[in-house]
Amino acid sequence: MTKQTRPTIQVPFYDLRDVHEAMGIQPQIEEALLRVAASGRYLLGPELAAFEERFADYCGAAHCVAVGSGLDALQLTLRALGVGEGEGDEVMVPSHTYIATWLAVSACGATPAPVEPGEPGRRGADTFLLSPDRLEAALTPRTKAVMPVHLYGHPADLNAVQAFADRHGLPVVEDAAQAHGARYRGRRVGSAYAAAFSFYPGKNLGALGDGGAVVTSDAELADRLRLLRNYGSREKYRHELRGVNSRLDELQAAVLSVKLPLLDAWNTRRQEIAARYTEALADLPGIDLPAVAEWAEPVWHQYVLRSPHRDHLQHRLAEAGVETLLHYPVPVHRSGAYAARRPRPADELPHAERLAREVLSLPIGPHLSDAAVDAVIVATRSAALTLTGME
Structure with a gap:
């Protein structure tokens, strides 16, 4: 058994003090x-x-x-x-x-x-x-x-x-x-x-x-x-x-x-980070990356992956010092606020339910250093490669 190495850099998901400073x-x-x-x-x-x-x-x-x-x-x-x-x-x-x-x-x-x-499925x-x-x-x-x-x-x-x-x-x-x-x-x-x-x-x-x-x-x-x-x-x-x-x-x-x-300069930095993630993670097994419509210029409030092994991926990233979040793990129609009076039967919203099981948001923001982005990429690649045998 290989000994778990301590992460060399901690990457919190988002810290407003870091942003302002x-x-x-x-x-x-x-x-x-x-x-x-x-x-x-x-x-x-x-x-x-x-x-x-x-x-x-x-x-x-x-x-x-x-x-x-x-x-x-x-x-x-x-x-x-x-x-x-x-x-x-x-x-x-x-x-x-x-x-x-x-x-x-x-x-x-x-x-x-x-x-x-649209139906979750093929990459892109x-x-x-x-x-x-x-x-x-x-x-x-x-x-x-x-x-x-x-x-x-x-x-x-x-x-x-x-x-x-x-x-x-x-x-x-x-x-x-x-x-x-x-x-x-x-x-x-x-x-x-x-x-x-x-x-x-x-x-x-x-x-x-x-x-x-x-x-x-x-x-x-x-x-x-x-x-x-x-x-x-x-x-x-x-x-x-x-x-x-x-x-x-x-x-x-x-x-x-x-x-x-x-704001525009901050959004540009988010776009740069998203582009780096997309280029570096595009070949990974078991992960679908967020797509961009040809007519759109997104500002990457979140960078959201999908994986059927989302929980395993999140756990491995946490071990590597990378904090991730889930947007959103409970479909709205399954929440307590709406479960008693669903506007539509639950089995008519399968795509929302699948997304809730698979989404995982990586850290992104104008405050992230290149070193932090590198750490997220390395940790995500390492974690994703452990998914190969789980397919």
């Missing part, structure tokens, strides 16, 4: 926080207005309405569109996604109608995103909207989704929580009708706490969202709608304004 932005963040603290203005002030203008411009949209979280961005957009006002309203969502996509639909009183991705197949070819089969008279997710930083096929939606008079609400800066066919995500973003700290553009935003070029939708986020009020003590309290605070807006000018 490696990127050299800690002083700017601290200055922004002190500036807001001294201003005496903490909500709906100049920092928020400035960030909203900058982020709308970055996305190629006319308006940005920043709110308390990515989940709020999704559900308030649906509410602004009237989703949930009719009995039995449904919204098409991916079967493989983070649960927030479904929760936003449920929060409006509507029902998530899951749409499967696009297996993660909602498949536009499956939308027609999921359509019912109760369908009120379509919510594609730009999962793991790869944009959904918005042209195909929008063509379907146009045929049936449905709005498209993009869940762009993981795709800040991604492009499809040369356009940034968020430049279409409405897109919801999250600024959770671990996102490509992350705050120091929760936060979110909706970008849109529809002035009426933006106005309604501003009402909904602020108790349904545009004037104190006068409430036009049954709104909520969901406002991105001045501290978070100031931090995001520090980070936004750096």
